[in-house]
Amino acid sequence: MPLLEVDDLTTYFHTRDGVVRAVDGVSFSLENGETLGIVGESGSGKSVTCYSLMRLIPEPPGRIERGTAMFDGQDLLRMSPRELRRVRGCKISMIFQDPMTSINPYLRISTQLIEALQTHRDIDKKAALHKAIEALEEVGIPGASSRVFSYPHEFSGGMRQRVMIAMALITEPDLLIADEPTTALDVTVQALIMDIIKQRQNDLGTAVILVTHDLGLVAGSCDKVLVMYGGREMESGSVEQIFHNPRHPYTRALQKTIPSLQEKGQELFTIPGLPPDVSKPIHGCAFHPRCPYPKIGQPEGDRPPLEEVEPGHCWSACGYCDSSAPIEAVLAKADVDAAEIVEGDA
Amino acid sequence: MSAQVGNPQEDFLVLDDVKTHFDLGTTLFTRESKGVVKAVDGVSLTINKGEILGLVGESGCGKSTLSRTIMQLLRPTSGHIWLKGRELSAISDKDIRSERINFQMIFQDPYASLNPRMTVLDTLGEAVRTRHPELKGDALRERVAELLRTVGMNPFQMKRYPHEFSGGQRQRVAIARALAPEPELIIADEPVSALDVSIQSQILNLLKRLTRELGLTMIFISHDLSVVRYIAGRIAVMYLGKIIELGDAEAIVDHPLHIYTKALMSAIPEPDPHSERHRKRIVLAGEPPSPMNPPDGCKFWPRSPVEHDERLRTKEPEFKELVPGHWVSNCPYCVSETGAG
Amino acid sequence: MTDAPVDAAPAIAEDALVEGSSLWKDAWARLKKNKVAVGSLFGFAFIFLFCFVGPFLSPYDANVQDLFSGAEGPSAEHWFGTDTLGRDLMVRVMEGGRISLLVGLVATVVALAIGVIYGATAGYVGGKVDASMMRFVDLLYALPFTIFVILLMVAFGRSLWLMFVAIGCVEWLSMARIVRSGVLSLKKQEFVEAAVSLGYSRRRIIVRHLIPNVLGPVIVIATLTVPAVMLLEAFLSFLGLGVQPPDASWGVLINEGQTNMEIYPWLLLFPAGFFAATLFCLNFIGDGLRDALDPKSAKD
Numbered sequence: 001m002p003l004l005e006v007d008d009l010t011t012y013f014h015t016r017d018g019v020v021r022a023v024d025g026v027s028f029s030l031e032n033g034e035t036l037g038i039v040g041e042s043g044s045g046k047s048v049t050c051y052s053l054m055r056l057i058p059e060p061p062g063r064i065e066r067g068t069a070m071f072d073g074q075d076l077l078r079m080s081p082r083e084l085r086r087v088r089g090c091k092i093s094m095i096f097q098d099p100m101t102s103i104n105p106y107l108r109i110s111t112q113l114i115e116a117l118q119t120h121r122d123i124d125k126k127a128a129l130h131k132a133i134e135a136l137e138e139v140g141i142p143g144a145s146s147r148v149f150s151y152p153h154e155f156s157g158g159m160r161q162r163v164m165i166a167m168a169l170i171t172e173p174d175l176l177i178a179d180e181p182t183t184a185l186d187v188t189v190q191a192l193i194m195d196i197i198k199q200r201q202n203d204l205g206t207a208v209i210l211v212t213h214d215l216g217l218v219a220g221s222c223d224k225v226l227v228m229y230g231g232r233e234m235e236s237g238s239v240e241q242i243f244h245n246p247r248h249p250y251t252r253a254l255q256k257t258i259p260s261l262q263e264k265g266q267e268l269f270t271i272p273g274l275p276p277d278v279s280k281p282i283h284g285c286a287f288h289p290r291c292p293y294p295k296i297g298q299p300e301g302d303r304p305p306l307e308e309v310e311p312g313h314c315w316s317a318c319g320y321c322d323s324s325a326p327i328e329a330v331l332a333k334a335d336v337d338a339a340e341i342v343e344g345d346a
Numbered sequence: 347m348s349a350q351v352g353n354p355q356e357d358f359l360v361l362d363d364v365k366t367h368f369d370l371g372t373t374l375f376t377r378e379s380k381g382v383v384k385a386v387d388g389v390s391l392t393i394n395k396g397e398i399l400g401l402v403g404e405s406g407c408g409k410s411t412l413s414r415t416i417m418q419l420l421r422p423t424s425g426h427i428w429l430k431g432r433e434l435s436a437i438s439d440k441d442i443r444s445e446r447i448n449f450q451m452i453f454q455d456p457y458a459s460l461n462p463r464m465t466v467l468d469t470l471g472e473a474v475r476t477r478h479p480e481l482k483g484d485a486l487r488e489r490v491a492e493l494l495r496t497v498g499m500n501p502f503q504m505k506r507y508p509h510e511f512s513g514g515q516r517q518r519v520a521i522a523r524a525l526a527p528e529p530e531l532i533i534a535d536e537p538v539s540a541l542d543v544s545i546q547s548q549i550l551n552l553l554k555r556l557t558r559e560l561g562l563t564m565i566f567i568s569h570d571l572s573v574v575r576y577i578a579g580r581i582a583v584m585y586l587g588k589i590i591e592l593g594d595a596e597a598i599v600d601h602p603l604h605i606y607t608k609a610l611m612s613a614i615p616e617p618d619p620h621s622e623r624h625r626k627r628i629v630l631a632g633e634p635p636s637p638m639n640p641p642d643g644c645k646f647w648p649r650s651p652v653e654h655d656e657r658l659r660t661k662e663p664e665f666k667e668l669v670p671g672h673w674v675s676n677c678p679y680c681v682s683e684t685g686a687g
Numbered sequence: 688m689t690d691a692p693v694d695a696a697p698a699i700a701e702d703a704l705v706e707g708s709s710l711w712k713d714a715w716a717r718l719k720k721n722k723v724a725v726g727s728l729f730g731f732a733f734i735f736l737f738c739f740v741g742p743f744l745s746p747y748d749a750n751v752q753d754l755f756s757g758a759e760g761p762s763a764e765h766w767f768g769t770d771t772l773g774r775d776l777m778v779r780v781m782e783g784g785r786i787s788l789l790v791g792l793v794a795t796v797v798a799l800a801i802g803v804i805y806g807a808t809a810g811y812v813g814g815k816v817d818a819s820m821m822r823f824v825d826l827l828y829a830l831p832f833t834i835f836v837i838l839l840m841v842a843f844g845r846s847l848w849l850m851f852v853a854i855g856c857v858e859w860l861s862m863a864r865i866v867r868s869g870v871l872s873l874k875k876q877e878f879v880e881a882a883v884s885l886g887y888s889r890r891r892i893i894v895r896h897l898i899p900n901v902l903g904p905v906i907v908i909a910t911l912t913v914p915a916v917m918l919l920e921a922f923l924s925f926l927g928l929g930v931q932p933p934d935a936s937w938g939v940l941i942n943e944g945q946t947n948m949e950i951y952p953w954l955l956l957f958p959a960g961f962f963a964a965t966l967f968c969l970n971f972i973g974d975g976l977r978d979a980l981d982p983k984s985a986k987d
Contacts (some may be wrong), residue, residue: 041542042513157405158633186404187569188630191613195629213543216615220622239619257547259576260617268576270551271544274512417884446886459877463899465707472895473885484699491699501699506707520881527885 002029003174003207004053009067009077011045011052014060018279022048024231025067025303030224032174035201035208037222037239039215039254043275045231046211050177052077054094055084072174090120093168097180099160103152109136109163110148113170120171135166138203139196158189162196169200176201179211194221215258219243227251230276230286232303237313247315250287252327269331285318292330293321352392354428358563359393359416359531364425364435365587366408366415370638383638385411386422387587390665393565395530398557400578400595401567402610404634407584409567413533416565417451418442429531447476447527454536456516460508466519467504470494473526493522498552514545521552525560532557533565538573550577571611575599583607586645587637589665590680593672603674603681606630606646644677652679714903717979724975727968734965738784747775749782750933758951768953770943779935780958786936787962790851790920791913797855799909802862807893807901809863810870821867824860832857832919833926840928850929854916865908869901903980910973914966921962937962 007027013020023045030036040046051057053069053076069076072091074083096102104112113132117123123131129148136144139162152160161181168176178197182190198221201208210222218225218239225242227235227250235248246252256269273290276282284299285291299320307317352360365388370380386408393399403409414420416427418434427435429449437445453459460469470490475481481489491501497518508516517537524532534553538546554577557564568574574581574595581598583591583606591604602608609628616622630649641647644663647654654677663677674681718724742749747765753773761768767776809820836853843849873879874897882892921938923929930936935943937958944955 041544156633186634187571188404188609188613189633191615191627192629194615214615215617216622219617219619220615243617243619254544255617257544258617259547259550259572268547268550270547272548274514275542275544419880419884443886443888446884451881451884453877453881455877459881461878461882461896461900462710464895465709467704472887476885476887487699487701502704504699505704507709509710510707523881523885 003032003034003071004030005068005070006053007068007070009049009052009069010065011048011057011062012065013062015279020279021231021282022062022278023052024278024282026226026228026231026233028224028226028233028236030175030207030209033201033205033207034224035210035222036224036226037218038209038211038226038228039213039218040228041213041275043230043278044228045278046228047179048231049228050094050179050209050211054088054092054177055079056094086120089116089173090171091173092175092177093171093173094177094179095161095164095168095181097183099157099164099184103160103164103167105152108149108151113148113167116167116170131170132166135170136163138169138200139163139166140192141166158185158193161185161189161193165193165196165200169204169206172204173206175207175209177209177211180213181210182217183212183214190217197221215243215255216260227254230282231278232282232286233306233314233316234287235313235315237309241310241313245309245313247309247313247323248287249291249293249318249321249323249327251315253292253331256327256331269328271331284320285316288318288320291318291321292327293323293325294330295321351390354426354433355431357392357428358395358430359391360426360428361389361391361416362426362428364389364412364415364427365423366411366420367423381638383636384587384640385637386415387637387640388425389584389587389589391582391589391592393563395563396557396561397580398554398564398566398578400574400581401565401584402569402571402574402581403584404569404610406586406634406637408587408637409584410535411587412584413451413535413565413567417449417533418446448529449531449533450524450527450529452517452520452524452532452534452537455540456513456520457508457540459520460516460523462508465505465507466490466494469519470504470522470526473523476527493526494519496525496556497522498548512545513541514548517541517549518552521549521556525556529562531563531565533567535567536569537566539568539570546573553577570614571599572614583610586635586640588645588675589673590646590675591673593669593674597669597672601669601672603668603672604646604677605650605652605680605682609651644675644680646677646680650680654679714976714979718975721975721978723971724979727971727975730964731968731972734784734961734968735788738781738788741781742778742785745775745778745781747778749774749778749935758947758954760951760953767957768951770954771947771951776954776957779940780937780961783935783937783940783958784961784965786847786930786934787917787920787938788965790847790854790936791917793851794854794858794916795909795912797851798858798862798912799905801855802859803866803898803901803905805859806863806866807870807898810867811874811889811893811897813874817867821864824863827856828860836923836928845928845931847930847934850920850923854919857919858912858916862905862908862912866901866905869904870897873897873900904977907973907977907980910969910976914969917962917966 006029009023009026011023013022026049028036038046038049052064055076057064064077067077110129110132113135114125114128117128117131133144133148136148141147141159141162155163182193185193194217197208212218222239225237225239226233227242227248229250235242235246235251242251246255253271257271259268271290276286284301285304288299297320299318304316304318306314308314351362354360364386366386368383368385370383372379389412401409411420415422422435426433434445467487467490470493471486474486474489490504494501494504499515499518537553538549541549550573556562566574566578578595580593581595582589585606591598591602591607598607599611602611605628609630612627628651630651632649635648643660644654647659663675665673666676667673668676751774755773756769757773758771759765759769765775765777767780770776770779805820809817839849839853879892879896882896920929920936921941924936924938925942930939940958941955941962944958948955
């Protein structure tokens with residue numbers, strides 16, 4: 001039985017300027033102890049997916065239109081506020097991108113950690129404090145027994161992120177959702193933080209959903225990958241499948257447009273155009289307008305079907321492009337491109 | 347002047363022992379010094395015409411401060427800066443304004459670097475007129491249109507406001523603005539860090555192409571070594587206000603000499619599951635340090651995985667050309683000549 | 688130069704360009720949707736016309752006394768009734784409104800003009816100049832307003848224009864502080880750095896780049912300053928320092944009205960009602976403007 005099974009999750013925002021289809025029918029599942037990476041750029045819907053699971057979407061203007069998210073036998077999307085409170089922070093925890101603003105600056109770390117514990121566990125203050133100090137030690141904060149009484153601003157960015165991890169994991173949740181946890185950090189600190197997350201994950205057997213735009217992070221930390229674009233699923237599979245046998249044009253193109261240290265002397269390709277406007281309805285594959293492959297006709301209908309490439313590996317099979325050739329053959333080459341004119345918004 | 351400082355009369359941009367310190371003053375009653383932030387602490391560099399120099403480092407290393415010092419947005423506390431034979435650092439605050447059309451900057455945040463109340467035409471028109479004050483009306487619009495085409499934007503959009511464009515488009519406008527005064531030197535401070543991944547490569551390619559076609563010289567600043575490696579010919583690695591390694595991009599990436607450079611590269615995750623999980627990494631202790639009251643001598647010793655002998659810590663390592671064209675802050679604990687990547 | 692593949696680059700005629708939608712336009716659109724604010728705008732417009740155009744339409748003169756019709760309640764001849772000296776109350780309320788509104792608007796404009804330039808300059812230049820400029824402001828702030836105005840009035844005689852100046856002199860201080868803090872935070876934005884690196888003069892940067900971007904909060908404060916000034920004027924008139932008889936502002940009328948409010952309630956109700964209505968409208972307009980100009984509700 002998977003720990004989390006999400007089916008057709010759809011979240012729209014009903015704004016003045018139209019309906020923004022932030023997440024448009026996304027499905028995935030997660031086993032105990034597994035790490036799922038959700039990859040996408042801005043507007044892909046990756047963050048909104050996680051906020052929807054935690055029911056942190058402001059309603060209005062947001063609304064979870066349909067879908068189910070079965071966690072531990074219950075549907076997260078239909079739980080009452082009371083039931084949600086028992087799940088949040090206890091069975092499912094979340095850490096966010098900006099450690100400056102996601103910890104209450106007015107309270108000591110000890111207060112916040114103890115609060116997290118006492119809300120969900122029957123435990124007295126002294127024991128809770130002891131656990132809090134332990135939690136800080138486990139994330140590698142030196143001098144934890146005295147630093148536990150510090151205020152957030154007394155820690156540096158990387159340290160604050162560790163504190164946030166400690167806070168999230170102190171209740172030993174079954175699932176940790178990490179929304180771009182290292183984007184605001186230096187690369188050396190990023191590596192340390194990812195190590196800590198991995199290590200604690202091993203200690204506790206926690207499953208992790210890692211939301212990121214960084215393919216390198218995904219390669220290093222994830223078991224499964226879900227690639228999102230325009231609020232929809234483009235491709236999903238195990239990390240080896242996605243990296244070594246990408247099927248969807250977007251997945252392929254993405255891997256080729258990122259400069260990486262190991263690809264010595266290789267060219268840097270570009271994907272022309274801009275990410276889609278999800279306040280307008282999308283016909284067919286969301287990536288079609290930017291797809292570098294030769295196009296066959298105009299897409300119709302709502303969306304392409306999900307096709308299986310190999311067991312566990314699916315892609316949104318757009319029938320309106322010919323993606324038989326390797327991606328390098330069709331992407332604009334770095335030094336040879338013409339000055340493409342990028343249109344402004346309508 | 348140390349060995350690798352260039353000739354101010356011949357070389358394009360020469361920095362000689364530039365220091366930018368911020369004195370935090372003294373406390374009110376006890377008159378104690380509140381400390382000095384040594385953001386840039388002795389940088390000497392020669393940049394050749396037409397090259398793209400990559401400047402890499404983590405937060406607190408001083409790369410942003412160095413860029414603003416070269417731009418004379420901050421005046422150096424000591425040291426000299428020459429651009430095409432003119433000593434910028436010696437020009438007064440009043441006179442520096444007219445010099446500014448020769449060097450321009452592209453900033454990191456596309457959402458904050460354009461005036462939200464001015465149209466693209468206003469912004470670019472104003473910038474064009476720094477070099478051509480006589481242009482107006484139709485002629486000005488034509489010039490602005492040409493600039494927009496150069497950066498890949500539709501010129502008919504010029505009457506729109508910044509908030510009507512996406513991040514990548516705004517950055518193109520910012521690039522156009524930097525090009526408008528027809529400068530010879532451009533400093534790009536993290537120009538793609540705030541952009542989506544699929545847009546980053548568009549902008550990187552644009553910058554590379556423009557540098558070549560317009561004969562520009564560029565300093566490209568980033569915390570992301572893989573981006574810098576792609577676009578730069580040479581790379582300088584900064585730490586705590588000093589350059590600790592300098593060389594050709596390939597040399598730095600393939601044969602780094604300083605352990606910090608090696609650690610930086612090993613921290614970058616590779617987008618390949620197999621190699622990423624099995625490679626060895628150099629782990630640095632602690633966090634990027636603050637430039638307030640940095641240690642003397644080899645500044646890296648507090649974080650170095652290699653233990654530094656206490657007595658030798660305060661000895662200032664020599665910035666030496668160990669391999670032709672490849673300089674490094676030659677601390678015996680941090681540098682190994684067998685620099686494998 | 689790049690030879691773009693666009694071979695015949697079309698001439699950039701002014702009318703071929705796509706018009707942009709400035710932030711002001713967006714704000715105006717948002718404001719129009721705020722029913723309370725729009726209603727208040729209409730309300731204020733009505734009151735304004737009532738006070739400035741009304742007297743021309745009234746058969747009565749505000750200063751003509753008719754002792755035989757003294758202190759009569761609202762009737763067909765006198766819609767608002769008369770005061771103890773037989774003057775028509777409605778026309779007095781209209782003319783009183785003229786003075787109150789004038790004081791409010793003029794003093795606010797004066798405060799705006801001085802405050803914005805002073806605050807923007809102090810904020811942008813910074814350092815010792817900023818410090819001394821703001822200490823001067825602190826000094827003036829510390830002066831008790833009433834004493835200051837009394838001194839002015841005593842020295843220069845009581846006149847309406849002097850009152851404008853006095854009030855303006857006090858209100859610009861708050862404006863300066865607000866503008867200065869706005870400029871301080873704007874200064875850190877990269878587009879200001881860009882303006883400096885393009886070699887623009889300080890004056891150009893302050894006028895073209897800083898002030899337009901602080902105008903948002905300034906407009907809101909200005910709209911809320913007008914009622915504050917009107918109250919100040921009423922207070923002064925109450926003390927006998929403001930408008931002199933036979934002229935009257937709403938403050939004077941309210942003062943007269945409250946002395947006899949149990950016997951002749953209309954003498955208080957009408958001027959107070961109009962005064963309160965004006966204050967309400969201005970406050971709602973100010974709130975509406977603040978919401979409309981709020982960057983958080985902007986597109987990104």
